[in-house]
Amino acid sequence: MRITHKILCRIFTNHSWKCVATFLCLAMCCARVFAFEISSEMSEAVAPTTQIVAAQNIFAKNVLAHNAPAQDANPPLVEPVNAAADFKPAATPTAAPARHWFNSEKTALFLWIVFIGAAVTVSVWLAKSGRPIRIRRIAALEAVDNAVGRATEMGRSILFVPGIQDMDNIQTVAGLTMLGRVAKTAAEYDATIEVPTCRSLVMEAARDTVRASYLSAGRADGFSADRITYITDDQFGYVAHVVGSMVREKPATCFYMGCFFAESLIFAETGNAIGAIQIAGTAESSQLPFFVAACDYTLIGEEFFAASAYLSGEPAQLGTLRGQDVGKFAVVVLIALGVLASTILVMAPNAAAAVWFLYVLQKVLGG
Amino acid sequence: MKRIIPMWIAIIGGFAMMLSSFVPLAESAGEMFADVFNVVAAIAFVLGAGSLAKQHLEKLSRRDAGWGYSVITLGSFLITLFIGMLKIGIHPNPSFPQAAYSGSNDAEGSAWSWIYEYMITPLTSTMFALLAFFVASAAFRAFRAKNTEAILLLVTAFIVLLGRTFAGVVLTGWFPDWASGLRLENLSIYVMQVFNTAGNRAIMIGIALGVAATGLRILFGIDRSWLGGGDA
Numbered sequence: 001m002r003i004t005h006k007i008l009c010r011i012f013t014n015h016s017w018k019c020v021a022t023f024l025c026l027a028m029c030c031a032r033v034f035a036f037e038i039s040s041e042m043s044e045a046v047a048p049t050t051q052i053v054a055a056q057n058i059f060a061k062n063v064l065a066h067n068a069p070a071q072d073a074n075p076p077l078v079e080p081v082n083a084a085a086d087f088k089p090a091a092t093p094t095a096a097p098a099r100h101w102f103n104s105e106k107t108a109l110f111l112w113i114v115f116i117g118a119a120v121t122v123s124v125w126l127a128k129s130g131r132p133i134r135i136r137r138i139a140a141l142e143a144v145d146n147a148v149g150r151a152t153e154m155g156r157s158i159l160f161v162p163g164i165q166d167m168d169n170i171q172t173v174a175g176l177t178m179l180g181r182v183a184k185t186a187a188e189y190d191a192t193i194e195v196p197t198c199r200s201l202v203m204e205a206a207r208d209t210v211r212a213s214y215l216s217a218g219r220a221d222g223f224s225a226d227r228i229t230y231i232t233d234d235q236f237g238y239v240a241h242v243v244g245s246m247v248r249e250k251p252a253t254c255f256y257m258g259c260f261f262a263e264s265l266i267f268a269e270t271g272n273a274i275g276a277i278q279i280a281g282t283a284e285s286s287q288l289p290f291f292v293a294a295c296d297y298t299l300i301g302e303e304f305f306a307a308s309a310y311l312s313g314e315p316a317q318l319g320t321l322r323g324q325d326v327g328k329f330a331v332v333v334l335i336a337l338g339v340l341a342s343t344i345l346v347m348a349p350n351a352a353a354a355v356w357f358l359y360v361l362q363k364v365l366g367g
Numbered sequence: 368m369k370r371i372i373p374m375w376i377a378i379i380g381g382f383a384m385m386l387s388s389f390v391p392l393a394e395s396a397g398e399m400f401a402d403v404f405n406v407v408a409a410i411a412f413v414l415g416a417g418s419l420a421k422q423h424l425e426k427l428s429r430r431d432a433g434w435g436y437s438v439i440t441l442g443s444f445l446i447t448l449f450i451g452m453l454k455i456g457i458h459p460n461p462s463f464p465q466a467a468y469s470g471s472n473d474a475e476g477s478a479w480s481w482i483y484e485y486m487i488t489p490l491t492s493t494m495f496a497l498l499a500f501f502v503a504s505a506a507f508r509a510f511r512a513k514n515t516e517a518i519l520l521l522v523t524a525f526i527v528l529l530g531r532t533f534a535g536v537v538l539t540g541w542f543p544d545w546a547s548g549l550r551l552e553n554l555s556i557y558v559m560q561v562f563n564t565a566g567n568r569a570i571m572i573g574i575a576l577g578v579a580a581t582g583l584r585i586l587f588g589i590d591r592s593w594l595g596g597g598d599a
Contacts, residue, residue, distance in 0.1 A: 101391070102391075167404075180592040209592075240490075283578070288570070324576050
């Protein structure tokens with residue numbers, strides 16, 4: 001067993017495993033791209049054949065439909081179709097549908113994105129030019145340093161749970177940005193941080209994030225990749241591991257930052273039972289009440305996404321929060337206009353108000 | 368370089384996904400990036416499995432407390448892996464009877480399906496069932512009437528809880544028609560449709576704007592903390 005362990009550890013620590021994975025990854029990506037191109041060509045090549053088959057099917061169906069009443073006493077379920085009218089020779093060239101270069105149904109959404117992008121860009125530029133930006137105090141983020149300090153004083157670890165979704169979820173990305181900040185503080189305080197992950201890709205991303213944080217804190221020797229582990233993709237298998245390790249190791253501080261579902265309350269209640277300071281953040285509105293009930297601090301919705309910018313204190317990042325607020329103001333104005341138009345529609349129904357209200361509702365708000 | 372390349376991959380991929388939503392001609396590019404992500408995630412599973420094996424083998428070799436559970440974990444992992452890869456108990460797909468491994472792992476009666484149905488499902492259901500007790504303990508703590516806000520929360524919770532059960536109908540069903548709005552079932556609907564929906568929508572609007580701002584921060588390379596922070 002010991003020999004097997006040594007061999008496996010050697011394999012895993014020699015990075016050859018990573019090289020194999022990288023090679024496989026590149027090979028599969030290339031294969032996928034080629035397959036995509038080949039399938040496109042194939043589909044174009046077989047298109048006339050498909051058309052012929054379809055024409056033959058219509059012809060056969062119509063012939064059968066004409067013959068069926070003579071042989072079958074039951075009335076046909078499908079009305080006979082005029083074969084001459086429906087049948088088109090396969091060789092006849094058909095007009096190809098033209099593809100628009102822009103999806104006009106999403107114009108309102110596109111304009112919204114442009115507006116918010118412009119607001120963010122202008123705010124960043126203003127912030128960089130030295131204009132002061134006032135950001136309201138967020139208690140949960142103010143408590144991060146204290147929570148990490150508490151773990152250091154107690155000589156216990158910090159638990160960071162980055163949610164149960166993969167890297168294609170923006171909440172997981174936001175959770176990892178938060179992990180970068182927490183890991184840097186932990187490195188400065190010489191505290192231990194444990195990160196169990198539910199996805200392999202998140203594990204790799206979290207390792208890189210924590211490694212870079214330790215490097216930027218000047219404590220590269222304190223980083224250990226073994227503290228950032230992959231558990232399982234299974235939701236409740238992951239919960240069983242995390243809750244079990246919480247009960248056994250009793251971390252002093254627990255962070256839950258990312259996308260959570262039914263496991264949110266199990267984590268938060270277990271953390272509460274072991275007396276840990278708990279800071280949670282998620283954009284899953286259905287899970288927010290559970291975190292609010294069981295955690296000491298909760299980042300609600302937009303606060304969770306603002307966390308990274310808030311903690312960095314960099315003018316450029318704080319400027320994006322200002323841009324976000326401009327977008328929020330625009331939404332408030334639109335809501336007020338919608339309420340006004342709706343009221344006018346009820347009080348004095350006339351065509352102009354109705355058209356305006358319906359336009360705002362359907363086109364701008366997407367109702 | 369280790370930060371610049373991932374950052375540019377994120378920027379190009381992000382803009383491609385955004386474009387694919389608005390430009391029909393770029394839809395295939397968006398699908399291709401999604402496929403590449405799936406491939407990378409699938410390959411990363413090799414690293415995950417390696418991490419899992421190393422973690423438990425170390426625990427075993429050190430004879431840490433609870434090393435017996437590591438034996439069970441590794442044993443279960445290997446058994447499930449081999450059963451899945453060798454497709455034990457799976458008949459070939461009727462469309463390809465000559466190909467021995469053409470059957471699906473999900474096929475009824477297969478060993479893999481048996482493991483899933485009779486081992487994984489009961490275990491996950493057990494974990495899920497614990498949630499009921501945690502809800503009770505969290506509700507007990509949240510509903511303690513410590514201050515005005517907590518009292519409001521408690522009263523609202525009781526209205527909704529009673530209004531959504533027969534108890535609400537039994538208690539207030541005798542109210543006359545002119546006071547039907549005060550019946551618990553109607554009050555419950557009112558609370559959920561007006562107060563709850565308004566609050567929920569406010570949070571959702573904030574989340575949407577937060578997602579947009581975070582996406583733009585990453586796409587513009589302003590926020591690099593997911594790469595460990597600092598300059599690229």
